[in-house]
Structure formats: structure tokens, C-alpha cells
Amino acid sequence: MIQIKNLNVTYEAMGEGYTALENINLELGAGKTCAIIGPSGCGKSTLLKVLAGIIKKYEGVVEINGQPITPMKQKIGFIPQNYGLLPWKNVYENIRLSAKIKNKKDSDHSRELDFFVQQLGLAGLEGRYPGELSGGQQQRVALARSFLLKPDLLLMDEPFSALDAMTREEIQNVFLDVWRKYSVSTILVTHYVEEALYLGQKIVILSGIPGSISTIIDNPLFGIDDIRNHQDFFQLSLALRKMIKEDWSK
């Protein structure tokens, strides 16, 4: 269970405080998924960084299962917007990094690692360095790294943005498989209404500036097989899009 109460985040920029997030309240049950959608610059990445334990200076309460965010104790898988791969590690070493740091003792993940490499279409690229990969390939390496960790909380900042439409659908399904298998609590940031509808049990609409929550929607279409081809899906995404347009133009 993730609980955010009265969260305010202020950046220090040029000697002045800049409020990036204002009065955020959000609750997410254990093992649920949540999609965050919002205009650029409204603080989506900031919110994820707070949950990932990277931003430590904030007001309010942010807890996982009643515990404040402490990366040392909790298993948090974080995929930053720029994928967060280390340029001096090849694909294999980059994927292994999370498990290497987190599960120091039981170090044999090679079979699972191979499984995710296959699933995410990275076979044959294991020896390459991030500088030799396309944006979409880097993104998939970052996904493999987080999936291998089997985190308590999975945070993904625009995780499918660099993928082409066909690959995106495939990888979204890989994510759903992983999520079903390990019931990982997930918060993901996205720009696409369809993606939010497909992957989010809860959909949070942020508006800015400063970023605040304008609506939280319980997604009735989540988890229905082949939902992307249903009429309901089109209608709801149209409705949602209209709502967001009005909201952001305020």
C-alpha cells in the first residue's frame, strides 16, 4: 500500500523556491497499478523521484506499507525518463545491476535474466553498450533491469515512449504478464490516454503549474482481454481526452 498525504515539493532554483508539487494526496493498494497523466512540466517526474527516494526534501507524508520511503529497506525499481543505464556497462551488466545491489546473497539470476532478455527482444544485444543501442532498446534494457528485481514498488517514467507502436503493445503485455505474476505495485507516467487506460487500474490526472491532482479515475476497463479492440475502449479514451483537454486549458 502506498500512501501520499499533503505532499508538497519545492525546488531551489536561483535562490528562489519553486513549487513543483502542491498538496498531492494519493492512495494505492498493494499490487495495484496507477497511471499518471499530465502536461509536461507539471511535476510527474518529481513525484516519481520522491517515491524512489531520490528527492528527500519534501513536506507531507509518503509511505510504503506504513513505512517512510527508505531505499535501503524497500525494493524500489525506478526507471527514470532517460532510462538510467550506466554507459560503461553492457546490456547484460546493466540488467544485472539491480539484482546485484539488492539481492547480494542469492546471486544466480541468470535463468530469469535470460527469460526477460528473450521476452523484451534483447537477445543478441547482451554484449552491447548503451551508446550502441537505440532509444527503444535502451528503454527495454531498463525495463528488464527493473523486472528482474521484482520490486515492492515499480516506478516507470514514460517507460514506453521511445518504442514504435507495434513494439509498444508487445512490451506493454510483457509488463502486464510480469505484473500479474508478481503483483508488483506500479506507478507509471505516460503521455498517452490509451496507455493509461490499458495499464492503469487507477488513472491520476495532474495539472499544473504547480502540479496538483485534478482527477482520480477508477478504470473500469483494466484487465479485460483484448480490450484495445473494444468499442468501450475507444469511447472512454475519447471521453477522457476531452476531459483532459478542458482541464488543462483552464
Added chain:
Amino acid sequence: MIEQRRGVWYLYGILILFTLWYIVASLVNLPIIPTPWIVMKNLLGIFVSKILIHGSYSLWRIVAGVILAVIIGVPAGLCMGYFPKWDRALSPIVYLTYPIPKIALLPIMMLLLGLGEVSKILMIFLIIIFQVIIAVRDGVKSIPKETYYPLYSLGATFGNIFREILIPASMPKFLTSIRVAMATAISVLFFTETFGTEYGMGYFIMDAWMRVNYLEMYSGIVVLSCMGLVLFGVIDYLDRKICHWQYK
């Protein structure tokens, strides 16, 4: 394949240098500039009896000085780059001592530490360490802060960050600093070896000069420059082995 081609380029370099040398020697036509062939013949003749022992001494002093500078300079640079407090405290000391011509300290060091190995190795150490500290520190400072995020969110210890980020990220700048410092180190080594020792390439060359044995003198110079070639070659090799990711 590529390794072989690199070797070929080294051969080209040697060939061009020898040709120039030969042309100058033929033009001047005096014993003070012998032709390369005579020098190489002489070098082969005295290699086992003389060069080996002198060369080993010089190489040992250089390597010992470099290793000492690495052992102290790299951790210092990493900490100064990562912890702003360390940087604030230590940078002024580094900036104040860095510009002091180290060679000016040689007489003092010889008085305090004697004429033996210690003062010579310390000299090399002093020349290299500042470049290492500054290069490593700046290497760490230039890491974008986003690079740390995945490790922070995994609850990485300082040891993890050290191993996975700080060391690999600063490695290219570190190797460049050793490269830059190496040439200075070799010339200063030459100078220190003209005092208080009977071993080392510096001694050998100066001794040959005093005895007006130009052939041995040139042999010594050739060996010294080959030593440089080997040391630079080793650094290049390490660069390709450890830092190949940055050429991708």
C-alpha cells in the same frame, strides 16, 4: 586484426624517425651524430651487460612513483569529486602546491631523505599525483546527477556507488592525466638519476657523455625513448581494455 595494424603504425613511426636521423647524421658527418645502424649495433652489444640493469632501475622508479601516486591520488580525487566538503577543504592545498616546480624541491628532499631510491620515487610521485587528483576529481564532478538515480533508488551503499559509478566514470580522465604526467615524469627521472646513484638510464647517459662515448650515449637515449613508448603503449592498452565503452 586491429591490434596487428596498430603494431604496424608503431613500426612506421620508428622507420620515419630512423630515416630522419640517418639523413641528419649523413649531412653532419661527425662522430657526435652517429648513424642509427652503428648505434643499434652498439645497443645490442651492451644490452645485456649494461642496459638491462640501468633500464630496470629507471623503470622500477617510474612504476613505483606512478603506483604510489595512484594509490593516494585516486581515492583523494574521488572523495573530493563526490563530497563537496572534501573539495572545499583540500582544493586550496592542491592549488597552492601544484604550481611549485617539483624539481626545485629535489635538493631539500635529497637532504632530508638521502640520495637513495626514496627521494627519486617521491619526485615522480609528486609530479604525477596532482594531475591525478585533479583529473579524477573533475571526472567525478562531471557525472550527470541522473546517473546516480537508479543506484540511489536501489538503496546503494557508498561502496556500491564507488565501484559501479565513480571509478568507471573517472577512468578515462584518469588515464589521460597519467599520460600527460608520464613525459614530465620521465624527464625529471632523468635529472634525478644524475645525482647520488650509479644505476638508472639518467646515470648511464650522463656517464657515457662524460666519457665521450657517444655511441653509448645515443644507445641510452634510444632506450629511454623506447621506455616511454612502452609506458604509453601500456596506458593505451588499458584505455582500450577498460574504457572501450566511451568510444561507442
